[in-house]
């Protein structure tokens with residue numbers, strides 16, 4: 287499972303549309319969730335519409351919260367998205383067997399079994415989350431809270447049985463040509479990383495769209511590596527076999 | 535996903551099960567939470583009243599039902615072995631879908647008459663904590679023996695009868711031991727206090743229970759400790775609060791639970807029983823006749839260690 291979690295506080299203003307970028311992500315099997323962080327005032331109609339649209343295009347969830355709720359919110363969103371992704375995959379399998387029966391229409395016994403499978407996979411499937419942090423000037427006072435929230439998320443992920451990894455990006459990058467900068471590459475123990483945004487320089491523009499594209503590239507690049515290291519299709523095969531085993 | 539717009543059904547509404555056909559008449563709303571609404575209902579044609587939970591999300595509710603079902607059969611097995619029937623085994627009555635309304639899923643459970651723990655204590659006084667705490671720990675112990683952790687332990691999820699018998703409600707946060715904790719509340723979460731992982735184990739519940747005690751006895755202190763920056767938030771702060779409590783045995787028990795020092799809930803419950811529940815009733819008697827000596831050797835060793843621990847601490 288792959289997710290991008292975008293944390294921002296306003297509108298994009300440079301480059302491609304972030305909604306387009308999110309649609310691309312979805313196409314590649316990556317769910318995009320968005321959190322808008324506002325402590326004073328509001329995010330504005332334009333900003334909140336963009337946040338909702340990005341999440342919709344990316345097949346994910348969006349929320350607008352203050353810094354005190356940030357940690358809890360991203361923990362909840364991540365979990366919910368994992369469950370949804372699994373549920374969609376499982377539903378597909380269920381439909382193969384039962385025509386168009388959704389979970390709610392299954393008889394109790396079978397529903398209980400399907401949910402057991404969903405719970406199992408929610409806990410054990412490998413998960414990757416790329417955090418994409420808006421580091422434009424207005425975000426500066428909130429970055430401390432963002433960092434705490436990331437650590438908190440890492441703590442929840444570390445408790446999972448399945449392999450869970452986080453990568454952290456911020457945008458804009460160092461120069462005009464760098465849309466987003468990788469702060470931490472895929473890791474399983476973020477809680478041990480001392481400072482997440484050590485080399486951070488705040489700059490004005492907000493190239494949200496190009497930044498999402500940059501993360502997609504990173505995901506793609508990594509897939510090549512993955513294929514070299516793992517047996518191809520290992521996860522998918524196990525997953526489908528398991529569902530069949532339970533439901534049939 | 536079977537999301538309902540969660541309306542409150544008025545008194546008199548008949549909830550008919552789609553699969554099993556039983557009919558329940560709504561008397562009133564008992565409470566609403568994040569996962570569902572709970573109604574007081576009467577099974578049509580019978581006198582008994584039950585609590586009926588209607589979920590907002592099919593998957594979440596089914597997951598909760600699954601936990602309750604496996605707990606039920608685990609308890610039945612152990613009661614069968616002990617040749618007794620306790621009300622515990624009949625907590626979950628049945629689950630079904632609301633026939634007429636979008637097939638919204640629901641389950642029916644025993645109606646726990648009483649009030650939430652924090653209301654009970656503020657009305658009856660903190661002197662009840664010894665007794666109520668013991669029954670909570672016993673409930674946790676049973677749960678742990680069945681291989682589950684409760685997860686979201688907080689005063690709102692504990693109902694107390696007028697004579698101090700506690701019952702855990704809301705198993706939405708329960709998960710098998712060794713799995714990640716599904717649902718938690720910041721103050722009660724050991725991860726929030728930088729005091730350990732979010733993997734469910736017996737100590738996770740004991741930690742949450744210790745915070746629950748602090749919250750009941752010094753909510754203001756807990757609140758200000760929780761408002762510190764995440765980096766400085768630590769279990770030390772909680773232990774400081776625990777040490778300020780007048781009952782030193784309770785202080786020691788709480789500190790040990792906060793540090794994850796109990797081997798399990800069986801030992802934690804036993805110590806609570808012999809040092810806090812009994813110790814309280816008899817005032818200054820320090821070392822009651824150790825009934826527990828009859829128990830496992832390991833346990834008595836641990837009790838000895840605990841006794842030394844609080845003797846030397848103060």
Ligand SMILES: Nc1ncnc2c1ncn2[C@@H]1O[C@H](COP(=O)(O)OP(=O)(O)O)[C@@H](O)[C@H]1O
Nearest residue numbers: 564565566567568569570572585645646703704
């Ligand atoms: N078995 C029960 N007997 C009496 N009251 C109950 C029972 N179960 C739940 N309630 C009441 O309903 C409220 C919400 O139920 P709960 O299961 O905690 O929902 P949620 O999972 O949404 O938090 C509880 O806080 C309590 O007041």
Ligand SMILES: [Mg+2]
Nearest residue numbers: 567568691704
């Ligand atoms: Mg509840």
